[in-house]
Amino acid sequence: MLTVTWRALFREGTMTIDADKLALGIVRRLTPILPLGLRADADDGSVGVFADAAQTHFDIRRLLALEPDSRAQQVAVVAATLSHIQDFVAIELRLPWPGVKAMPLPFAVYDASQICWGFEGEGDERTELEPISWSEISLE
Numbered sequence: 001m002l003t004v005t006w007r008a009l010f011r012e013g014t015m016t017i018d019a020d021k022l023a024l025g026i027v028r029r030l031t032p033i034l035p036l037g038l039r040a041d042a043d044d045g046s047v048g049v050f051a052d053a054a055q056t057h058f059d060i061r062r063l064l065a066l067e068p069d070s071r072a073q074q075v076a077v078v079a080a081t082l083s084h085i086q087d088f089v090a091i092e093l094r095l096p097w098p099g100v101k102a103m104p105l106p107f108a109v110y111d112a113s114q115i116c117w118g119f120e121g122e123g124d125e126r127t128e129l130e131p132i133s134w135s136e137i138s139l140e
Contacts, residue, residue, distance in 0.1 A: 014069040019045030019061035021137040022074075026060075026081055029129045035093060040085075049085050056088040071110060071134075078117055078132070079108035086119070098127050 023042035030040050034049070041048045045061030058081045067073035083106045089097045096103040104121030114131040121127075 015071060015074075015134060016069050016139045017064065017074055017134075017137040018139050019064050022064075022078070022132070023047050023060050025132045025136055026078065029132070030085065033098060033127070033129070035089065035097065038089060038092065047081055047085065049088050051092045054088075054092060056084065058084045075108045075110045075115055078115055079106050082106040082108065082117060082119075099125065 020042070023045055026047050027040045027042040030047075034040060037051060039050050041050065045064075046057050046059045048055060048057045060077055060081060063077045063080065064074065086097060086103065086106055090103060098104065098119055099121050102122060104119035104125060104127065106117070107120050108115055108117040110116070112134075114133045116128065116131045118126065118128040
């Protein structure tokens with residue numbers, strides 16, 4: 001069982017975000033680290049990852065609808081998306097991804113200006129993806 005973690009670095013705030021913008025932001029940041037032969041796409045508030053004979057989709061819009069203004073929920077959705085994609089890629093590769101010996105854990109944390117996210121492995125093994133700023137994904 002994979003544990004997805006998130007933690008708040010400041011007092012909870014609220015903001016409505018755009019699922020399409022979030023999906024695009026995730027895809028833009030994941031594309032450079034996806035293994036050769038896999039590609040990612042954003043469509044209608046979801047993230048899809050495609051291989052030669054398989055594909056997976058993660059519906060961000062549906063999950064954001066549960067608590068649309070909660071930053072904690074929004075960050076949990078980012079972590080869950082990353083976990084879902086990680087599982088798909090690892091199954092396709094038949095190897096841990098992006099780790100070498102073991103599957104690192106996806107993480108997502110936030111502060112007043114951005115969501116920081118990536119993978120944490122054993123020791124100091126860490127893959128950090130470009131942060132997603134709240135202003136980039138805001139409906140406002």
